[in-house]
Amino acid sequence: MDTATQTEVTCFHCGENLPAQPIPYDDKNFCCAGCKTVYQVLNQHGLCDYYDRTENPGINQRVQVRKDKFAFLENADIRQKLVQFSDGDQTQVIFYLPQMHCASCLWLLEHLYKMDEGISHSRVDFPKKEVSVLFNEKKISLRKVAEILTSIGYEPHISLNDLGKKPRNLFNRERIYRLGVAGFCFGNIMMMSFPEYVGLDGVKEAYDLTPVFRYLNLLLSLPVLFYSASEFFISGWGGLKNRFLNIDAPIALAILITFSRSVYEIFSGTGAGYLDSMSGIVFFMLIGRILQDRTQQSLSFDRDYTSYFPIAVNKLMDGKEVPVPLPELRNGDSIIIHSHEIIPADGILVRGEAAIDYSFVTGESVPVEKKISEIIYAGGRQMAGKIELLLVKDVSQSYLTNLWNKESMRSEDSNQDSWVHPVSRYFTVVLFTLTAIAGIYWWINDPTKMWPAITTALIVACPCTLLLSNSFTNGHVIRAFDRAGMYVRNASVVERLVKITTVVFDKTGTLTDGRQFDINYKGDALNEQLRQLLASVAAQTQHPLSKAVLQYLEVKPQPLHNVKEHAGRGVEAWVNDQYIKLGSPMFVWGQDHFDRNTSVVAWKLDDGRQGLFLLKNHYRKGLDKMLKKLLHNKKAAVLSGDNDAEKINMLRLLGKTADVKFNQAPAEKLAYIETLKQNGEFVLMVGDGLNDAGALKVANVGIAVTDDVNNFSPGCDAILDAGKLDKLHEFIKMAHRGRAVVIGSFIISILYNIVGLSIAFQGMMSPLVAAILMPSSSISIIIITWLGIETGRKKLGPTKKMQRKH
Structure with a gap:
C-alpha cells in the first residue's frame, strides 16, 4: 500500500484506522483531537523528524489527560x-x-x-x-x-511505590567490574605465560625475562584473588558457617590452592605456577553468573499494590479538590476519582455514575456498574466520569491490600537451591577422599611427589566445569525464553520447571482473552442499513463490549449527531428521526435476566425492532494443541472465579476426568495449591489477576500471563506474554533440554576428571598441561551448552522484537 493511500485510511500520528469523520490538519488526517494536538506540539518545536524514523510511531490519544492531573x-x-x-x-x-x-x-x-x-x-x-x-x-x-x-x-x-524510591540497580555493576578486572588480568597473564607454553622458559641467556614475567603474573593475579574472586570466598564461607557446603566452597578452595601453589613455585624457582588457570576460573565463572542476571533488566517480579496505586488523589477540602498523598488519606475522607483513575481505598459512592473495571482484581475486563451508596473496593479503575467516594477504610486496610498482604507469604520450598549444590557436595567429598588417599600413598612411598600430586589433583579436578555447565546452560535457556516472550526471575525457575507434575490454570484472562469475544446474535434480521446504524451508535463509546459489537458488524460507522452516552450503561441516539438505544439489557429494556457469565449488548428501535448480542470470552489461540501436548505426561486443573457456565468447554479441553472448579475465591485457590503440594505434586500455577496472587506465590512455580509485559502483574516467578501461552509446553520442554545438556556436560566433566586425576595422582602433571587443560575444558563446556540450547530454541517460535505497536 502506498503512502498516499495509507494516509487516507489511517491516522498520521498513531496509525489506527480513521473514523468516518477524521480530523484534518496540515494536509494530514488524525483519528482524534489528541493525536492532532501531539502533532501540533511536535511541529511547533521542529520535531517532526519523529515521524521519519518509524512509520506511525505515536500512541493513540483518544483518552485525554485531565488538566490538573499532575x-x-x-x-x-x-x-x-x-x-x-x-x-x-x-x-x-x-x-x-x-x-x-x-x-x-x-x-x-x-x-x-x-x-x-x-x-x-x-x-x-x-x-x-x-x-x-x-x-x-x-x-x-x-x-x-x-x-x-x-x-x-x-x-x-x-505510582505510590515511587515515593522515596531510588532507581533500581538492575545491573549488578559490581559483578561487571569484577569481570572486567578478571578479564584484563587473565588476558595479560596468558600473554606473558606464552614462553612457558612453547618451552622457551628453559633458555638461560642473560636476556632471559622469564622470572620477570612470572613476578608480573603474580602481581596481576592479586586483583583477581582479592577483588574478582571475592564473591566466591564470601559465599563459600557463608555456607560453611551455616554447615552447608555449597558449590562456591570448592571453587574458592581451588582458587586458593592454585594461587598458593603458584606462589610457592614462583618464589622457589621451580615453576611458573597456575595463575593463568586461576584467573581463567574466575573469569569464566563470572561470565556464567552475568548471563543468568541478564533478563532482570526491564521487569519487576516482586510487585505489590504500591506499584499499582497512584501517588496522590484529590481530596475534598472546603469544597475544593486538593491533591493529597495516599499515605495521608484516612477513613471518613471524601475523595474525587476522575475517569480512568485507580480507586486507592474502599469507599461508598456518594456522587456520580460509576463503571468500575476490576480486571486486575478479578481478571474480568467488563466494567461493573455501581449505584449511589454502594461500596466500591480498592484496585478498580473508574471508566466513566468523575465520582465522589466516602472512604470507609484507610489505604493500608482496604480489601485489596489485605488480600495482597494475606497472600504474600511464599512457601519455603518454592525457592530451592539448585540441584547442582548437593551434587557438588558429593563431588567435593569424593575428590577430597581420593586426594587424601593419594597424599598418604606418596607420603609413605615418595614424599617428594606428595604435594605436587595433592595440589595438581585439586586444581585439575575443580568442580567448576559442573558450575560452568549449569550457569551457562541456564543462562542460555533464560535468554531463549526472553527472546520468545517468557521472562523468568532467575535460573532456579528453569530448574523447577523440570519437576512440574501438575499445571493449574486460571480461566478468565488466562485461558480466555479478555479483549476478544465470541458473539452470538439473536433478534430481528440485520440488513445492511441496520448494521450501519448499530455500528455508528456503537462507535460512540469506548466500552469494550461496544468495541466488540462494532468489530462483529464489520461495517464502517458514520458520524452521528444528537448522541447521549450513559457511562457504563449504554448509548441513546436520534438518527434520521429514529430513536435507538444500545447498551445493557437493563438500560434498553429495563430488565436483565441473563446468565452472569454471558455479557449482553441489547438494542431497540422506536419502531419495535430489537435484538441482542451474546458475548462470551474468546479462548486463546492454540489452546487445544498446547493442552493436548501438556497432558501427555502432566495433570492439569482449572480454578475459576466465574460460575460453571463454561464447565463443558473446560472438560472438552482438559478431559472428562480433569479437576475443574468454579466460584473459587482467592483463598480457595491458594488452599487448593497447598493441598496438591501436600499430596506430593510439584505445581505450576498459571494466572493473571490479583485473585491469583496467592496461588501464584504458593505454587512451586508461578507464571503470570499478561497481554503487555510492561503492565502491572502480580508477584510471580515468570511473566509470560499472553500471545505465547500456546507455547507453554515448549517452554517446559526447553527446561528439560537444559537439564539434559547439563547432565551431558557433567558426564564429559567426569571423564575429563578421571583422565586428569589419573595423571595428577601419579605426580606426573606439569604446569603446562594443567594450564592448558583448565581453560580448554571451560571453553569446551561453553561451546557444548550453546549448541545444545540453540538447536532447540526455534521450537519456541519467532524471536520477539523490542518494538511493540501500541
Missing part, C-alpha cells in the same frame, strides 16, 4: 521524594514511560530540550523504559516537565 507534583514532600538530585538550580528526575516502544520514541525523548529551554538534558534507558531529565528549577517546574511528556504522548507512570 498538580500533586507541586507538593513539596512528594517532589522531594521523587527527585534523584537537586542543588537548587539543576534537578534530575527519572520517569517510567511504559509507552516507549521504538527508535522514534528514543529520538524524541532525547530531544526534550527543544520543547522548553528549562530542560537541559534528557537520556533514555530503553530496556527499563525510563527517561532521566535534567532541568533548571528556576525556569521550569517538575509538574511542567511531566505535562510536557504527557503532551507528546508519554504520560509518566508515577
